[in-house]
Amino acid sequence: MTDxxxxxxxxxxxRKLGEGGMGVVYAAVDEKLNRPVAVKTIRAAGSDPATRxxxxxEARAAASVNHPNVCQLYEIAEDAGELFLVMELxxxxxxxEQLQAGPxxxxxxxxxxxxxxxxxxxLHGRGVVHRDLKPSxxxxxxxxxxxxxxxxxxxxxxxMAATTADLTVAGQVVGTPAYxxxxxxxxxxxDARADLFAAGVLLFEMVAGRSPxxxxxxxxxxxxxxxxxxxxxxxxASVEAVDRVVRRALEKKPADxxxxxxxxxxxxxxADGPDDSGEMARAxxxxxxxxxxFRVVPPDPDTDFLxxxxxxxxxxxxxxLDSMVVRSPLAAGSFAGPAPDLKAIAxxxxxxxxxxxxxxxxxxxxxxxxxxxxxxxxxxxxxxxxQTGLGDLFALQDELTRQIVESLSVPLSRSEEQALKxxxxxxxxxxEFYLRATQYGQTSETQELARDLYLQCLDEDxxxxxxxxxxxxxxxxxxxxxDEAQSxxxxxKAEAAFSxxxxxxxxxxxxxxxxxxxxxxxxxxxxxxxxxxxxAKRHRADxxxxxxxxxxxRYCGLLDASVxxxxxxxxxxxxxxxxxxxxxxxxxxxxRAVETERQEDRMMGLLAALxxxxxxxxxxxxxxxxxxxxxxxLDMARAFLAMLEGDREALTAPFDRTTANTRDPxxxxxxxxxxxxxxxxxxxxxxxxxxxxxxxxxHATIARETWxxxxxxxxxxxAALAQAEAGHRHAAAAFLEAGGDRxxxxx
Numbered sequence: 026m027t028d029x030x031x032x033x034x035x036x037x038x039x040r041k042l043g044e045g046g047m048g049v050v051y052a053a054v055d056e057k058l059n060r061p062v063a064v065k066t067i068r069a070a071g072s073d074p075a076t077r078x079x080x081x082x083e084a085r086a087a088a089s090v091n092h093p094n095v096c097q098l099y100e101i102a103e104d105a106g107e108l109f110l111v112m113e114l115x116x117x118x119x120x121x122e123q124l125q126a127g128p129x130x131x132x133x134x135x136x137x138x139x140x141x142x143x144x145x146x147x148l149h150g151r152g153v154v155h156r157d158l159k160p161s162x163x164x165x166x167x168x169x170x171x172x173x174x175x176x177x178x179x180x181x182x183x184x185m186a187a188t189t190a191d192l193t194v195a196g197q198v199v200g201t202p203a204y205x206x207x208x209x210x211x212x213x214x215x216d217a218r219a220d221l222f223a224a225g226v227l228l229f230e231m232v233a234g235r236s237p238x239x240x241x242x243x244x245x246x247x248x249x250x251x252x253x254x255x256x257x258x259x260x261x262a263s264v265e266a267v268d269r270v271v272r273r274a275l276e277k278k279p280a281d282x283x284x285x286x287x288x289x290x291x292x293x294x295x296a297d298g299p300d301d302s303g304e305m306a307r308a309x310x311x312x313x314x315x316x317x318x319f320r321v322v323p324p325d326p327d328t329d330f331l332x333x334x335x336x337x338x339x340x341x342x343x344x345x346l347d348s349m350v351v352r353s354p355l356a357a358g359s360f361a362g363p364a365p366d367l368k369a370i371a372x373x374x375x376x377x378x379x380x381x382x383x384x385x386x387x388x389x390x391x392x393x394x395x396x397x398x399x400x401x402x403x404x405x406x407x408x409x410x411x412q413t414g415l416g417d418l419f420a421l422q423d424e425l426t427r428q429i430v431e432s433l434s435v436p437l438s439r440s441e442e443q444a445l446k447x448x449x450x451x452x453x454x455x456x457e458f459y460l461r462a463t464q465y466g467q468t469s470e471t472q473e474l475a476r477d478l479y480l481q482c483l484d485e486d487x488x489x490x491x492x493x494x495x496x497x498x499x500x501x502x503x504x505x506x507x508d509e510a511q512s513x514x515x516x517x518k519a520e521a522a523f524s525x526x527x528x529x530x531x532x533x534x535x536x537x538x539x540x541x542x543x544x545x546x547x548x549x550x551x552x553x554x555x556x557x558x559x560x561a562k563r564h565r566a567d568x569x570x571x572x573x574x575x576x577x578x579r580y581c582g583l584l585d586a587s588v589x590x591x592x593x594x595x596x597x598x599x600x601x602x603x604x605x606x607x608x609x610x611x612x613x614x615x616x617r618a619v620e621t622e623r624q625e626d627r628m629m630g631l632l633a634a635l636x637x638x639x640x641x642x643x644x645x646x647x648x649x650x651x652x653x654x655x656x657x658x659l660d661m662a663r664a665f666l667a668m669l670e671g672d673r674e675a676l677t678a679p680f681d682r683t684t685a686n687t688r689d690p691x692x693x694x695x696x697x698x699x700x701x702x703x704x705x706x707x708x709x710x711x712x713x714x715x716x717x718x719x720x721x722x723x724h725a726t727i728a729r730e731t732w733x734x735x736x737x738x739x740x741x742x743x744a745a746l747a748q749a750e751a752g753h754r755h756a757a758a759a760f761l762e763a764g765g766d767r768x769x770x771x772x
Contacts, residue, residue: 033064034104036111052114055099061114062099066107077108089151094144096164096173112173117166120231124160127234131263134231135270135297137163139290140170142224146286148172149217156215158223159204160230202246203236207277210247218279221289225274225282228293232267233258237275251277253377257311257597259347259565262767266296269770272596298767311566311597312433313376315352316340318361320383328386328415332361333467334460335422339380341491342426342445345534347566348435350597352376371400375599378406378433382425389415395425397432407432416453418460423449440532448530451486458482459492472499490530497522498539505546505688512688519543534560534567541573546688548720550580551756558765561590568598575603580691582722582753583760584612589769591621607691611726635669635702644669664699673703684712690719694727701732709733710741717749722756724749 030038036053042063043050053064081101088098100111120137129137141163148155155162155172162174206222208215229237237255240246255275258268270292276282283289316336321329336357344351352374360370370379382395390412397407409428413421426445430437437445450456462478465471479496482489497519504515523543526536537560544553554577561570571594578587591605606629609618615633622629631643647669651662667675684696697712713727713736727733727746736742760766 032104033066033107033109034102036062036064038064053111055111063112063114064109065112066109081108089153090147092144092147094140094170094172095147096171115164115166115171115173117164117171119161120163120165120227121160123165124230124234129231131232131261131267132297134228134267135293137165137170137231138224138228138293141172141227142286142290142293144170144172145217145220145224146290149220149286154215154217155220155223156209157201157204158220158227159201160227163227202243202250203238203240205247205250206279207251208279210251216279217286218282218284221274221283221286222279224286224289225271228267228274229255229258229271232264237271254311254313257566262764263296263298265565265768266298266770270296311348311350312378312435313350313352313374313598314343314378314380314429314433315357315360315370315374315376316343316380317357317365317382320361320363320381322383322385325386328384328391330461330464331384331391331418333464335382335384335418337463338422338460338491339425339429341535342422342448343429344567344569345532345564346430346435346437346441347564348437349433350566350568352598352600353569353602356600356602367398367403368401373600376400380425380429386415387412391415391418391421393421397429415457418453419450419456448490448533450482450489450492455482455485455489455492458485459489459495462492463495466495466499469502472502475499476503488529490526490533491535493522493526493529494533494536494539497526497536497543501539501543501546512686516543516547516688520547534564534570538569538573541577545577545580545690545720548690548718550577550720550722551752551759553577554581554583554756554765555759555763558760558763558768562764562768566597568594568601571597572601572603575605575608578760579604579608579611579723580721581756581760582724582726582749583757583765584608584723584725586760586765586769586771588612589771593769611723613726613729640669664696668699668702671703673705680708684708684715688719690716690721693719694721694723698730698732701735704735706736706739709736710739710745713745714741717745717752720752722749722752724753 030051032038033051033053035056037056038051038053040052041049042052048065050063050065053062054060055062088101091097096115097113098110099113102109102111128134141158145155145158157174158172162172164171164173202210204223204226206215206219207213209219226236226238233256238246238249238253240249255271258264258271270289273292274282274289283292316339318336319332321332340351340353340357343349356374360366360374365379365381367379370376377400379398379400380395381398382393385392385394391414393409393411393413395409396405398404399406407428409425411421411424429435450459458478458481462475462482464475465478466475476496476499479492479499482492483496486492500515500519500522504512504519520543523536523540526533527540530536537556541553541557544550544556554574557570557574557577561567561574564570571590574590575587575594578584578590587608588605591603591608594601594603602623603621606618606620606622609615609621610629610632615629615636618629619633627646631646634640634643644666647662647666651659651666663675664680667673667680680696680699684693687693687696693712693716697709697716700706700708700712713733717727724746727749733742765771
């Protein structure tokens with residue numbers, strides 16, 4: 026309609042309010058009651074049966090609900106064969122218009138969403154799914170929020186509370202793809218949880234200024250809704266709280282979302298804390314990447330080290346960027362091969378892009394062919410071919426890093442740009458030593474060779490921070506299982522190496538993460554926890570920092586916080602490797618301890634079997650491990666086997682060697698349980714005392730551990746428990762003062 030009609034039935038039209046793809050809305054006057062109203066017509070409602078049915082559906086849906094946050098329907102009428110709705114005339118503006126001025130603060134966004142959820146709760150209570158929630162359908166008035174436009178609303182058909190998706194009318198997509206739930210797009214059954222998905226999109230847009238699934242085309246938006254993870258919202262603690270609500274609401278599977286509007290409203294109220302700083306959110310589109318081990322063809326002993334070394338170096342370089350989550354080389358290793366299965370990689374590693382590369386040596390030159398491929402579609406986003414001298418390997422890494430960042434349109438902060446330029450080796454030979462050392466540092470059998478190569482690298486270039494960080498890791502690993510004198514020497518060297526790495530490159534995430542494990546061994550759990558917490562606040566898209574925080578928080582006895590750090594890390598990287606299985610064990614949640622343990626470890630599973638007095642399968646497994654172990658690992662396996670068999674005499678020698686050489690206080694706690702199992706009270710108490718003195722403060726775990734029952738009433742046990750509780754209280758106070766509870770969503 027281009028001309029303004031004079032009347033619609035008994036309603037006098039005064040002005041046009043708006044027009045959409047299906048209908049026109051006018052302001053009018055009800056001359057019978059002398060009140061302002063809104064009149065909505067739908068094009069071709071009289072002639073097209075499907076459109077007419079949609080119009081009646083909207084009327085019935087709106088009429089069935091009486092709620093202060095739902096636009097009130099007065100009448101449905103007909104004029105000259107054209108149906109129209111008469112509704113209350115709202116004084117205000119749509120939320121879409123308000124957002125044109127900029128995003129809202131977290132508090133304002135959450136306050137706006139609550140009445141929307143109240144309206145949805147009323148709709149869903151009447152068996153109605155709105156199915157088209159978006160900013161233009163949320164009206165902001167001086168008296169509150171009103172939800173309107175029920176053109177897509179459907180009644181719930183059966184007791185499964187589900188309707189079949191109805192995507193098209195006359196060949197057009199019905200609804201707005203950027204706000205539609207995945208089940209609305211793939212013709213699955215749709216229920217009220219689709220509206221909660223849209224509510225999550227709405228909340229994201231209010232704080233970020235754009236839809237998480239906005240794209241250049243309708244098809245691109247649909248693809249994003251179906252397959253892509255929304256960007257991460259970073260900023261203040263309030264922003265992080267909003268992000269947690271958004272994450273849950275935007276889960277692809279309805280079963281993983283909030284299950285009702287009331288449940289989501291409770292989460293919204295909990296997220297709207299009193300400490301809202303008014304800080305605006307920052308939407309960071311996090312790209313998830315995996316760098317597969319490079320293929321060296323044909324195999325060449327002089328360049329084989331590049332397969333792991335270059336991939337690992339690239340991963341470390343990109344991991345420091347806030348807008349990227351890069352899967353670990355350990356996770357990537359199982360997918361190496363000439364024809365990687367992109368669908369399996371995308372599903373298993375949960376990534377958006379895969380870097381593959383082939384290296385071929387020609388004399389002193391290296392021919393490089395690399396591709397950045399979208400997963401799981403297989404679309405090549407970028408291809409690189411070059412020839413590089415073997416003496417210029419860092420230039421190759423630098424070029425690959427630069428092109429990956431550019432092709433993925435990764436935004437770099439000034440500090441990130443400086444970090445990429447700063448951590449550059451001083452010579453080609455130094456970098457070759459570094460890459461070779463990285464290859465050998467993968468296993469304990471060759472870690473001493475890795476140490477020597479890192480030292481050669483640093484002889485060539487004493488200012489290369491990544492080499493100092495990795496040398497510190499090697500020193501710690503060697504010292505962790507040496508005799509007492511060797512352990513002290515190597516731990517001192519490890520501390521010096523990490524300190525030097527951070528002196529050269531204060532923002533080197535690799536160094537911060539690895540250093541934390543040394544601090545825990547040295548009894549500085551609180552210090553490690555606070556440093557990792559500060560780093561994680563500044564680099565919120567780094568799951569490895571959060572993985573370290575899982576470990577440090579547990580040592581401080583902050584078990585719920587440790588689980589929260591794990592959940593936060595897992596949102597960034599579902600395959601992140603953490604020690605959370607031990608946190609669950611300390612909490613007494615045996616089921617989750619076993620579920621979250623890496624399959625190759627299986628120690629939690631063995632301990633769980635012992636809890637149930639099923640010793641036979643555990644003895645069988647430890648016998649197998651004893652046959653394959655050597656050195657300190659052999660002593661640990663023998664001690665465990667002796668414990669299982671109740672052989673106190675056989676336990677003594679390997680137990681004493683192991684406990685004399687280990688510095689990890691958590692290992693000492695497990696050793697105390699081992700001694701308790703064979704009734705050796707003296708060793709039980711000695712190991713428990715060393716564990717607590719070494720900075721392991723899980724006092725609640727110690728207090729309820731049934732395996733320690735025999736020593737519970739001894740003065741030494743009581744003193745150790747009191748010391749653990751005091752250490753926990755001090756760490757807990759420091760954690761709260763540093764804002765850890767807000768950062769992890771515990772308050």
